[in-house]
Amino acid sequence: MKSILYIALTGFGLFLAGCQNSLDLYPLAQPSAEKWYSNESEISLALNDLYRPDWWSPDEGIGSEVLSDDVFNRTTLSPIKAGTTNSQWGTSTLLWRNSYKAIARANRALAALDNPITKANVPPAKLAIYVAELKFHRAAQYARLITYFGDVVYSDAVISIEEAYTKGRTDKKTVLASVYKDFDEAAAVLPQNYPASALKRVTKGPLTPSKPELRCIWGILKWPLRLPKPAWIWPSIGCIQRMPAYLSRPLKTHPKLFLAYPDLLP
């Protein structure tokens, strides 16, 4: 009798153990960032993200020159023209937020690429191009930030929350120097062009140091010369999705696509 009881108990215990499951559950439908960036396709997906229109959106996200006095709406003035901007103005917070999102993602990827597993999986030449592309995007976003905001918070690594509360703004000239440094490093590595069949990603084209006027497209060439008035407004081509294509050609062939409007912003 007793042994039957023991067998029953053991059986029941085994039954329960069968229902036992691990509490170590990981996302089923999405990868976790800890394991990402370890091979070429994962890295290129992370790079693709930096080309999203959100980070390259023109004024107020709806079209070119909306902030300038070239564009008027019948019923509404944009807050810049109405003189009603403040820190709650959606356009400025969105611009600030989106630029820093792109920067954080570039910094996150840069940190992740600098690890032995990635280095073992990816050929060094390709890795160098990935790093150059990330640096280009980071610099481009900082260029946009200093154009609109002047002194901004600068970091070339992911900022931890603890660190964020003690971090202040960096002088725009210092930021600009870092931007130029990133651009120069990127231009040294990026290809001159991509094969016709390949995706048009960023090239040396717009960054070549020997053609400094090309830097206009990032608004940073004229800007330091014309202090204190940033003399440039984000170029918008209307056709955002083609943006990388323009980037991949020397600007001289499309001189009219990139417009610079001086004296526009306060």
Place this chain on the structure above:
Amino acid sequence: MVTLSENGANATTRLVESRNTNLALTTQLLANYARTIGGHDVTALAGFENYYSKYESLSASRDQYLFDGYPYLDQGPITFRDNSGSAYETAYRSYFGRFTYAYKDKYLIQANVRRDGSSRFNSKYRWGVFPSFSLGWVMSEESFLKGQNVLSFLKLRGSWGKLGNERIGNYPYLGIISFGNALFYQAGAATSQQTAAQVQYAIENISWETTTSTNIGLDANFFNDRLRLVGDVYQKETSDMLLALQIPIFVGFENPNQNTGKMNTKGIDLDLSWSDRIGNVKYSVSGNLSQFKSVMGDLGGTEFLGDQIKRQGSQFNEWYGYMSDGIYQTQEDVNNSPKLSSNVKVGDMKYRDISGPSGVPDGKISPEYDRVYLGGSLPQWTYGGTIRLGYKGLDFGLSIQGVGKQNSSMLDFTDYNTGNWGRFPNVLDGQTWSNYNTPEQNAAAIYPRYTETNKGLNRALSSFWLFNGGYMRLKNVTVGYTIPERFARKALMKSCRLYVSGTDLWCLSRYPKGWDPEGLGIVTTLIGGVSVNF
């Protein structure tokens, strides 16, 4: 689930089929023990629970069907097909025990303890222990309360306990990669490419939020149970609260949930009822009232929720905005007042200069320094009541419910020209400051002028837009008649009741006409019916 739909004006015939699988498995092992020795009752319980759930979704669709007579996916145009699918799983494990002791139904003691582990947290921060105790004393069983007929039952209750909360999304401690799309130029055409990024800042040591509650209660019945009173006073302290605090935007990630801060809640619940009969009339009247207030302790930051805020010293989701001094009536007043922008005109909102960068009013209104707490947004003093009458076969019931006070915002009901569609709500008509009004009319105007330029400034949340959104609602009235049994029998029925019932019949509130304090979808319903038992 299969849906075939035609979408309004852009009518296309679209078929969506979705299959969602939800698996939840709970395994429990319980051991009970109960024993009575003399007047001593002891029970004990030990248990183990394992819970696992997995959710999977799958959906497929095609659009622009030419015929709707063949509602299967294969019959639709291949160009307009779409599909989606996702999955997640969660699990927890608990060990728990309970011990109760009662002496002659007079003294009651209960103790519980549970240890919970959740898959939502990293294995190092996964487990939490949550004890609770309660005591009861049935005073009416004591000899010193025998031999009187005022109090028929009296019980004092007290409890203290901790509970954990883990409901914050499924994988909060992991930096999850989210996918998206970006457009590229390739071989002369735009192509879409998949993108991947970590969106949320990952907080590895995120863990249980704990709420410690202390409760003191009283159950008392008087006059042979005709008058009943249930009263509770409680205090709750929530610590390690899971909140998505605002982190500096330049960190570049979305605000993560963090274990931060404390919240204190104090409240009371009262329930009073009287039931009796006068001759053939049975009647009962009951009412309940509850009130609580939650104040945030040190949070280590701020959570902004639109026009509401959670911050140290604020109430839970307190309104946060400017102090309003009404509408500017003269240019002179405009010229001599601190303003939000240089474009403020007569007829715009006037705000009070509260502070500035140096801690004193700076002659300028700015969102950083001049917004203040404007009162909690949660309902205060919620109440309800019922009246029931019965006379022979007739019965009557009435119930009301309401909120004594609630700070509500008028902004939703007073937006004009939304999306440039040129629509203006009736509430504003004739009540708005205007250049075309006489000064007397403008002095009596309730709302600031119509303006697109300064709309954002006038319609920023301020004390001006808050009103008491308390209400009283006649929730239900029912009148019924039960046919006497001897007649019902003849029709082979056991019982038969005819009734008329009305729900949401009437509401008293300060909301503008046409708006309901409880939101959309509240409609008056009248039902007449017969209920028959055979």
